Amino acid sequence: xxxxxxxxxxxxFSILLHFCFNSKTISSEHAATSTLPAAFTDxxxxxxxxxxxxxxxxxxxxxxxxxxxxxxxxxxxxxGEWVHQDDHLIERTIDPATAxxxxxxxxxxxxxxxxxxxxxxxxxxxxxxxSTTGTQKSQKAFIRIAYLRKNFEEEPQGKEVTLDQxxxxxCHPPEGVPPPEVEWQRNEDVLDPASDPNFFVTADHNLxxxxxxxxxxxxxxxAAKNIVARRKSPSATVVxxxxxxxxxxxxxxSCSAVCGRGWQKRSRSCTNPTPLNxxxxxxxxxxxxxxxxxTCPVDGGWSEWSKWSACGADCSMWRxxxxxxxxxxxxxxxxxxLDLQSLNxxxxxxxxxxxxxxxxxxxxxxxxxxxxxxxxxxxxMTPAKYHREPKNSHLLTIxxxxxxxxxxxxxxxxxxxxxxxxxxMANGPLLDPLPNGSHTLHNGKLGxxxxxxxxxxxxxxxxxxxxxDVDNTSYGTxxxxxxxxxxxxxGISLLIPPEAIPRGxxxxxxxxxxxxxxxRLPLAxxxxxxxxxxxxxxxxxxxxxxxxxxxxHCSDACPENWAVRLKKxxxxxxxxxxxxMGEEHPSDPYYCQLExxxxxxxxxxxxxxxxxxxxxxxxxxxxxxxxxFSDAYCTTLEYNIRVYCMDDTQDVFKEVMQMERQLGGRLxxxxxxxxxxxxxxxxxxxxxxxxxxxWRSKLLAGYQEIPFYHIWNGSQRYLHCTFTLERLSLATxxxxxxxxxxxxxxEGQSFGLDFNIAKVTPPALAPTQPKGWAxxxxxxxxxxxxxxxxRQKICSSLDTPCPNGADWRMxxxxxxxxxxxxxxASNVSPTxxxxxxxxxxxxxxxxINQLATVMADIGKQEAMIFLVSDGEC
Numbered sequence: 001x002x003x004x005x006x007x008x009x010x011x012x013f014s015i016l017l018h019f020c021f022n023s024k025t026i027s028s029e030h031a032a033t034s035t036l037p038a039a040f041t042d043x044x045x046x047x048x049x050x051x052x053x054x055x056x057x058x059x060x061x062x063x064x065x066x067x068x069x070x071x072x073x074x075x076x077x078x079x080g081e082w083v084h085q086d087d088h089l090i091e092r093t094i095d096p097a098t099a100x101x102x103x104x105x106x107x108x109x110x111x112x113x114x115x116x117x118x119x120x121x122x123x124x125x126x127x128x129x130x131s132t133t134g135t136q137k138s139q140k141a142f143i144r145i146a147y148l149r150k151n152f153e154e155e156p157q158g159k160e161v162t163l164d165q166x167x168x169x170x171c172h173p174p175e176g177v178p179p180p181e182v183e184w185q186r187n188e189d190v191l192d193p194a195s196d197p198n199f200f201v202t203a204d205h206n207l208x209x210x211x212x213x214x215x216x217x218x219x220x221x222x223a224a225k226n227i228v229a230r231r232k233s234p235s236a237t238v239v240x241x242x243x244x245x246x247x248x249x250x251x252x253x254s255c256s257a258v259c260g261r262g263w264q265k266r267s268r269s270c271t272n273p274t275p276l277n278x279x280x281x282x283x284x285x286x287x288x289x290x291x292x293x294x295t296c297p298v299d300g301g302w303s304e305w306s307k308w309s310a311c312g313a314d315c316s317m318w319r320x321x322x323x324x325x326x327x328x329x330x331x332x333x334x335x336x337x338l339d340l341q342s343l344n345x346x347x348x349x350x351x352x353x354x355x356x357x358x359x360x361x362x363x364x365x366x367x368x369x370x371x372x373x374x375x376x377x378x379x380x381m382t383p384a385k386y387h388r389e390p391k392n393s394h395l396l397t398i399x400x401x402x403x404x405x406x407x408x409x410x411x412x413x414x415x416x417x418x419x420x421x422x423x424x425m426a427n428g429p430l431l432d433p434l435p436n437g438s439h440t441l442h443n444g445k446l447g448x449x450x451x452x453x454x455x456x457x458x459x460x461x462x463x464x465x466x467x468x469d470v471d472n473t474s475y476g477t478x479x480x481x482x483x484x485x486x487x488x489x490x491g492i493s494l495l496i497p498p499e500a501i502p503r504g505x506x507x508x509x510x511x512x513x514x515x516x517x518x519x520r521l522p523l524a525x526x527x528x529x530x531x532x533x534x535x536x537x538x539x540x541x542x543x544x545x546x547x548x549x550x551x552x553h554c555s556d557a558c559p560e561n562w563a564v565r566l567k568k569x570x571x572x573x574x575x576x577x578x579x580x581m582g583e584e585h586p587s588d589p590y591y592c593q594l595e596x597x598x599x600x601x602x603x604x605x606x607x608x609x610x611x612x613x614x615x616x617x618x619x620x621x622x623x624x625x626x627x628x629f630s631d632a633y634c635t636t637l638e639y640n641i642r643v644y645c646m647d648d649t650q651d652v653f654k655e656v657m658q659m660e661r662q663l664g665g666r667l668x669x670x671x672x673x674x675x676x677x678x679x680x681x682x683x684x685x686x687x688x689x690x691x692x693x694x695w696r697s698k699l700l701a702g703y704q705e706i707p708f709y710h711i712w713n714g715s716q717r718y719l720h721c722t723f724t725l726e727r728l729s730l731a732t733x734x735x736x737x738x739x740x741x742x743x744x745x746x747e748g749q750s751f752g753l754d755f756n757i758a759k760v761t762p763p764a765l766a767p768t769q770p771k772g773w774a775x776x777x778x779x780x781x782x783x784x785x786x787x788x789x790x791r792q793k794i795c796s797s798l799d800t801p802c803p804n805g806a807d808w809r810m811x812x813x814x815x816x817x818x819x820x821x822x823x824x825a826s827n828v829s830p831t832x833x834x835x836x837x838x839x840x841x842x843x844x845x846x847x848i849n850q851l852a853t854v855m856a857d858i859g860k861q862e863a864m865i866f867l868v869s870d871g872e873c
Contacts, residue, residue, distance in 0.1 A: 045068045045070060045130065045131045045136045046068065046069065047067065047129065050141075051065065051076075053142045055177070055178060056109070056110075056143060057227055057228055058111075059111050063106055064106065064109060064125055065104065067103070069100050070131050071102070072132065073103070074088075074104075074105040074129045075105070076105065077128060078123070079125075091103075092104075105127060109125065109143050114144075115145070122142050122143075123142065124142050125140070126140045146176075148225075148229045152171065152172060152173060152224070153172035155171070155233045155234055156169040156171050157170070158238065159238050159239075160238075160239045160278070161212045161240055163242045164213075164681075165211070166211065167212050169184075169206065169222075171205045171222035172204075172205065173205060173222070173231070176224070181226065184199075184207045184221070184223070185220070185223060186216075186218045186221075187219055191207075207220065207222075209238070212240040214277075216238060216240050221233055221234075240277060241275075242275055244274060244280060244281045245272045250266050250267050250268065251266065252266045258294060259294055260293065260296070261294075262292055266288055272709070294330070295329070297330050297333075300324075300327055302322070302337070303322045305319050307319065308343070316343065316344055316345060317345045318341070319341050472490070473510060474487055474511045474512070475511070477506060478496055478506070479779075480499055480504075482500055483496050484496065484777070485511040485777050487776065491551060491649065491651065492532065492650075492651060493550045494509070494548070495840045496509065497547065497836045501541075507538075509536065512536075514532070516529070516532075519533045521533070521612065523612065525614065528613055528678075530553040530613045530647075532551055532552070532652075534549060536606050539605065541606055543606075545827075545833075546589075548600050548601065548836055549600070549601040549609060550599075550600045551598070551599060552597055552598055553597065553649070555621075555623070556620065558619070559594065562616060563580065563616055564612070564613045565612050566590060566601060568590075569607060570607075578590050586822065590603050590604070591820075593820060597623075600837065618679050619678075620677065621675040622712070622714075623647070623675060623676075624674045624675075624711070626644065626645055628641060628739070629641075629666065629667060629668065634757045634758065638698070638726055639724075639727060640724055641668070642660075643722075643723070643739070644718050645683065646718040647714060652718055656718050668753065669753060674741060679743065680708055681743045683705065683706045684705050684742055684748075685740070686702060686740050688737065689738045690737045693728075694728055694732045695737075696725070697723065706721065733758035733759075734754075734755075734757075735755060735756075736752075736753065737752075784839055785838075794831060795829050795832050795835070798830075799831050808824065808831040817837060817838075820837075
């Protein structure tokens with residue numbers, strides 16, 4: 001057929017061309033490839049390089065390349081038409097590995113060619129390769145004219161937004177080929193959403209600022225670019241403003257009149273937050289005035305002298321008087337003169353020879369023995385209850401060493417026959433001992449007038465800031481034997497180790513927790529109050545070794561998230577940083593052991609303390625306790641649920657429970673814990689899934705919100721919000737719903753509530769105190785697990801270093817206190833400090849047998865430690 005003849009002619013023509021080409025190549029290459037492989041005539045050509053898509057930028061032509069082997073001819077075809085042979089640039093080579101011929105062809109495509117034929121439509125080219133066996137076609141390469149128009153289809157518009165508001169800036173870039181890439185700039189700097197997650201660029205090139213910050217104020221530009229050009233939109237100005245908010249009112253100033261009618265005022269400032277960038281200022285008054293009447297100063301007057309006491313064993317008798325007729329008040333002067341008188345006397349009780357002293361019943365007093373931890377007290381004084389009933393079936397004990405006067409406590413505790421039985425502190429914080437070295441001790445149980453002690457303390461110059469809150473104050477009188485003060489249900493206690501008070505001194509010591517609104521702590525930046533503010537004193541007393549103050553804290557269990565500081569208030573009222581956790585020095589008078597929920601402060605000085613944390617990054621979190629209350633009885637259609645949000649410390653929880661008990665509220669669910677992160681986001685609370693047929697919410701908004709800084713600052717005792725619900729019928733008594741609590745942009749929690757509102761339930765009760773906390777003050781041996789003489793034997797045995805490490809270091813390791821080794825080593829007696837810490841950690845819960853086992857494991861048999869039964873104690 002004609003078609004067959006044409007194909008045969010083309011094949012013969014290609015063979016001829018191939019023969020000519022090979023002959024030339026063989027002669028030029030010295031016959032290196034004169035013999036072709038036998039399979040050459042059976043191979044179809046395949047492409048080593050195929051033409052690819054190209055863009056024509058302005059008037060610069062583009063080059064298309066095609067390479068094939070084995071090939072005798074290669075020609076380009078563009079838009080269905082063959083390109084003229086003269087427009088081809090041909091190059092022939094031989095593959096050195098296979099000896100097959102390689103043919104490469106290039107052509108140039110100009111802008112005029114594309115526009116002339118197809119205008120702005122797509123223009124394509126492909127190449128065709130021949131061999132002795134047949135032909136092959138390459139892929140199509142499309143040639144497009146690149147461009148980028150000047151005008152944006154949609155430009156970003158400026159906005160004014162409040163802090164934390166979401167911002168959307170739209171941008172539709174100009175039309176272009178290839179499609180332009182889009183980037184956003186703020187003040188000429190490129191924004192990178194990968195490094196700042198607060199920015200997000202959508203698929204259609206819009207910019208979203210998730211929560212506007214003050215630093216996000218600026219000029220925003222949308223920029224588009226491709227291989228042709230770069231275009232920028234007009235700048236859109238975003239202003240992030242802050243509306244002003246009132247700070248809390250300051251405390252009322254003192255009355256302007258010294259005596260009589262006057263004025264007092266309080267103020268607040270528009271700084272919570274301060275208005276910025278055109279935000280509205282606060283509305284209302286920044287100063288309030290109120291009339292007041294100042295009580296005129298009343299000078300103190302002495303009461304009548306008490307009756308003379310009975311003649312004592314030291315041939316002396318006593319009488320006393322009080323500055324209470326009247327007591328000094330409102331700046332009045334204290335009584336001048338002595339409040340205690342003594343006279344020599346004679347009676348049958350006076351020793352006429354070297355016979356031992358007699359008790360009030362005439363019997364000789366027995367020397368102190370560790371087999372009985374009690375001291376005979378004379379009439380007219382409440383005993384200090386040195387004897388402790390054994391908690392377990394065994395106790396640590398040793399045989400008493402009565403030959404050493406420095407380690408045994410002999411004699412009686414003598415009291416005066418006045419009704420109060422306490423020393424006056426009008427002459428200073430230190431109390432002198434009785435003439436013969438005896439000491440008067442009192443337990444910490446409040447008497448008929450518990451405010452008398454606090455009132456007397458606040459009469460002193462420095463103690464005028466001490467609150468008259470007897471429920472949150474404990475006191476006691478202590479000597480060198482030490483003791484302990486506790487505030488029940490608060491987690492706050494003060495351990496006074498033996499020998500902390502110098503021998504011959506008697507101190508009347510108090511412990512109190514301050515109300516947060518009464519204390520102004522200087523917090524700045526990311527700082528927050530992590531603990532209650534606790535006072536112990538008097539501050540001027542001299543201590544020979546540190547006392548241990550224990551209190552709760554509410555930081556998370558990640559110390560790397562915090563820079564924790566111990567703050568102390570000086571005599572001028574200024575708060576000072578006295579310790580930074582992790583940077584303690586052995587010479588410091590303070591040391592702090594931070595546990596998961598408790599901190600224990602070793603202090604050589606009394607005073608007012610607080611634990612302040614500064615978050616190092618946004619991962620830091622405070623533990624919050626969420627507590628739900630409602631009215632104990634509901635007789636109306638309205639029903640209120642109060643949700644308290646407070647720091648997870650026992651003192652705040654105790655205060656809320658006491659307040660709800662007064663309000664007649666009832667606890668409707670177990671307290672829940674929530675980690676509140678330093679992310680500047682508020683806390684939101686909402687109620688869901690109520691049965692709509694029986695209940696509805698009377699709130700206008702879908703949720704309630706507590707500002708971040710109100711929680712993070714920690715200066716308020718507790719925060720709460722009230723959900724007011726309404727039942728559609730008085731017959732509806734069952735309420736089931738979901739309470740959702742979450743931090744904006746953070747994780748949240750959901751709590752299911754299901755209870756009967758008509759069920760008669762008792763109001764909220766104060767937390768029950770643990771067994772053994774009945775007395776807020778314990779003096780002498782009754783305050784400690786380890787008997788005094790045994791303690792001295794342990795210290796003398798373990799303080800001396802041993803080559804095999806069987807000393808205080810091994811004791812610290814066995815008690816899991818080895819992280820404080822450097823602090824223990826900085827003390828004269830490391831063992832005594834370890835035992836002090838063990839006492840502070842295990843009061844009411846320590847197992848004395850376990851301590852004995854640890855000592856036996858260490859191998860200190862010379863400490864004379866052994867177990868005895870209850871009957872032997």
